[in-house]
Structures are given as structure tokens and as C-alpha cells.
Amino acid sequence: xxxxxxxxxINVHKGINLAVRDRTTSDPYVVIRMGKQKLKTRVxxxxxxxxxxxxxxxxxxxxxxxIKLEVYDKDTFSLDDKxxxxxxxxxxxxxxxxxxxxxxxxxxxxxxxxxxxxxxxxEESRITWTDNKVxxxxxxxxxxxxxxxxxxxLQWIDVPGSRGL
Numbered sequence: 001x002x003x004x005x006x007x008x009x010i011n012v013h014k015g016i017n018l019a020v021r022d023r024t025t026s027d028p029y030v031v032i033r034m035g036k037q038k039l040k041t042r043v044x045x046x047x048x049x050x051x052x053x054x055x056x057x058x059x060x061x062x063x064x065x066x067i068k069l070e071v072y073d074k075d076t077f078s079l080d081d082k083x084x085x086x087x088x089x090x091x092x093x094x095x096x097x098x099x100x101x102x103x104x105x106x107x108x109x110x111x112x113x114x115x116x117x118x119x120x121x122x123e124e125s126r127i128t129w130t131d132n133k134v135x136x137x138x139x140x141x142x143x144x145x146x147x148x149x150x151x152x153x154l155q156w157i158d159v160p161g162s163r164g165l
Contacts, residue, residue: 003061005165007157008090010058010067012041014051016139018148021073021081022046028083030150033068034058043074057157063094069150071142084142086120086150093136096127097156098165104129113138122149 012030020026028050029043037058044050058067067090071083096110108129113136115121125138135155142148156165 004159004162005060005063006159006162008058008060008067009155009157010056011153011155012052012054012056013151013153014049014053015071016049016149016151018048018050018071018142019083019145020048021083022075026081026083027074028071029074031070031072032056032058033070034060035062035065045074060090063090069140069152071145071148071150082144084145084148086140086142088119088121088138088140090154093127093134093154093156094165096136097134101129101134102132106130106132110134115141 010032015028018026018028025046026048027043027045030041032039039056041052041054044052066087068087070085073081073083075081092111092113110127110129113125115123120140120143122139122141125136127136133155135153137153139149139151
């Protein structure tokens with residue numbers, strides 16, 4: 001517990017225009033990894049535009065580790081097919097949390113993260129003050145695949161007794 005900074009809740013909202021891996025469709029699911037942690041969403045059958053709307057929670061001890069996201073197509077009789085991957089950093093999000101903002105109108109933009117060669121953002125990601133907390137919405141463009149994006153939202157959870165930010 002002495003190394004834990006807090007928890008990162010990742011809402012894996014949806015996939016957009018994912019790659020076909022089963023004749024005309026796919027059965028996609030998402031795997032999120034950070035260091036030795038690995039979390040998975042459920043499989044959504046027969047779609048290229050799945051809506052998971054699932055919360056996955058990572059324990060954050062080292063904020064410098066990137067978070068890796070992989071999308072797979074679930075197969076019954078063979079290994080699951082890879083449908084792309086992406087990576088993102090949480091440092092800008094954590095910097096916004098460290099500002100200890102409060103009392104702002106909901107929807108206030110704290111900062112923006114722009115797409116560039118170092119990140120997998122499909123478009124500008126906004127870190128906002130929403131419903132009395134800092135959230136970051138992002139759309140990641142999948143790499144190593146012909147097409148596809150995944151929409152996420154990040155939220156921070158303070159843990160009593162942790163090192164904190």
C-alpha cells in the first residue's frame with residue numbers, strides 16, 4: 001500500500017469501425033495492461049462498433065508506465081485474432097488532478113492533449129472538470145491494423161492510506 005498512488009478507473013466506452021476478422025464481422029473485446037496488471041472487457045458478439053461501457057480499474061504505483069490497450073476478436077476453435085493496439089500516458093491527467101481544483105462549473109476544460117507521433121490519439125483529448133471530479137475523454141486510433149478506434153474515459157480514485165498524488 002505504501003507504493004500505491006491511487007486507482008485509475010478506465011471506462012472502455014465503445015469501439016468504432018473496428019477491423020473485420022470473421023468473414024463480415026468480429027467478436028471484439030479489449031485487454032488493458034499496465035506493468036504486470038492485465039484487465040479484460042467482455043466479448044461483444046458480431047459487431048464492428050461494440051459498446052462495452054465497462055469500468056476497468058488499475059492500481060497506479062508508477063505513473064510513468066504507459067497503459068497498453070489491445071483489441072482482439074474472440075474465436076472458439078483457434079487463437080483469438082488481434083484487431084489492433086494503442087498506448088497512452090496518464091501523466092497529463094495526473095498533472096491536472098494535482099492542481100486540486102474545485103468549485104469550477106461542470107464541463108470546464110482544464111487542459112488539452114493534442115494528437116502527435118508520440119501518442120495514439122485520434123483527436124484532441126480534453127481533461128475536464130465534470131461533476132466535481134477531473135475526467136479525461138479520449139479516442140485512441142488503433143495501430144498495427146487497417147482501421148478502428150476505441151473511446152475511453154479516465155477517472156481517478158483516491159485510496160485512503162495510499163501515498164497519493
